[in-house]
Amino acid sequence: MFGKRARLWLGLLAAVSLLSLASSCGGPKTEDNTNTGGTSGKAYAAKGDEGTVTGKVSYTGAAPEAKKIDTSADSACTSKNPNLTDENWAVKDGKLANTYVYIKDGTLADGSKIGDWTFETPAAAATIDQDGCHYKPHVLGVMVNQAITIKNSDPTTHNVHFTPKSNPDWNQSQPNGAGPLTHKLARAEVMVPVKCNQHPWMKSYVAVTKHPYFAVTGEDGSYTLKGVPPGKYTVVAWHEGGPNGTEKTMEITVPAKGAATADFSFGATALGQPSSLPMLPAIEFPMLGKH
Numbered sequence: 001m002f003g004k005r006a007r008l009w010l011g012l013l014a015a016v017s018l019l020s021l022a023s024s025c026g027g028p029k030t031e032d033n034t035n036t037g038g039t040s041g042k043a044y045a046a047k048g049d050e051g052t053v054t055g056k057v058s059y060t061g062a063a064p065e066a067k068k069i070d071t072s073a074d075s076a077c078t079s080k081n082p083n084l085t086d087e088n089w090a091v092k093d094g095k096l097a098n099t100y101v102y103i104k105d106g107t108l109a110d111g112s113k114i115g116d117w118t119f120e121t122p123a124a125a126a127t128i129d130q131d132g133c134h135y136k137p138h139v140l141g142v143m144v145n146q147a148i149t150i151k152n153s154d155p156t157t158h159n160v161h162f163t164p165k166s167n168p169d170w171n172q173s174q175p176n177g178a179g180p181l182t183h184k185l186a187r188a189e190v191m192v193p194v195k196c197n198q199h200p201w202m203k204s205y206v207a208v209t210k211h212p213y214f215a216v217t218g219e220d221g222s223y224t225l226k227g228v229p230p231g232k233y234t235v236v237a238w239h240e241g242g243p244n245g246t247e248k249t250m251e252i253t254v255p256a257k258g259a260a261t262a263d264f265s266f267g268a269t270a271l272g273q274p275s276s277l278p279m280l281p282a283i284e285f286p287m288l289g290k291h
């Protein structure tokens with residue numbers, strides 16, 4: 001009986017000393033221990049040795065032409081934005097806009113994983129405006145729990161509908177003249193399609209990450225990720241083209257106070273029309289004949 005109790009005390013002692021060891025390993029970031037949730041980690045504090053990731057996203061081959069959208073279902077849309085075209089491929093001089101580039105995974109120079117850290121949610125809200133019966137911007141990156149302000153600048157009713165897989169569905173009607181709506185997504189998810197239940201052509205994409213290392217390419221196809229801790233990362237460029245979007249992946253190393261480059265290319269090959277495809281039947285037919 002005494003032996004049992006002694007063992008219990010020994011076990012408790014071991015647990016307590018392990019706990020104190022763990023907290024002392026955390027160094028000065030003792031306040032991080034308040035993050036008891038399974039998915040949260042230590043708060044990242046900038047060390048001054050962060051670097052940048054920059055790049056350009058190109059479109060190879062002849063750019064798909066933007067198609068005019070038939071908005072006749074809602075005359076308010078037609079009169080406000082008579083020349084509305086789709087934004088599936090925003091290509092200009094071979095450069096691709098509206099591509100979401102982010103750090104998907106990686107290891108910091110100190111050996112920790114990027115996913116082990118938590119980052120401060122920006123106090124400022126991101127904005128989606130429904131203006132001319134399309135979304136501005138077409139692609140948006142936010143952090144988890146960052147407020148998204150949704151405005152209706154049109155003389156008609158919109159119905160904004162976030163259709164995530166990891167976050168709850170969110171579907172709100174927003175009549176002409178109604179004030180802005182606010183929405184937040186608590187879980188990281190790339191990519192959340194947003195649509196309008198009133199106007200089937202309206203679509204946009206919202207990406208949610210736990211860290212601030214993301215950007216959307218501008219008209220010149222360029223992007224910059226700032227304040228990236230030194231380390232080795234997987235950078236992904238996501239574009240909506242393809243059945244579920246298309247991802248391009250690149251491994252990079254960000255040196256301390258340095259810069260890494262990650263250029264991506266979408267286009268003919270990314271769309272599943274590589275020159276090798278028409279050759280497949282020619283190879284397979286003789287083999288079939290042998291059976």
Ligand SMILES: [Cu+2]
Nearest residue numbers: 158196198199
């Ligand atoms: Cu709408």
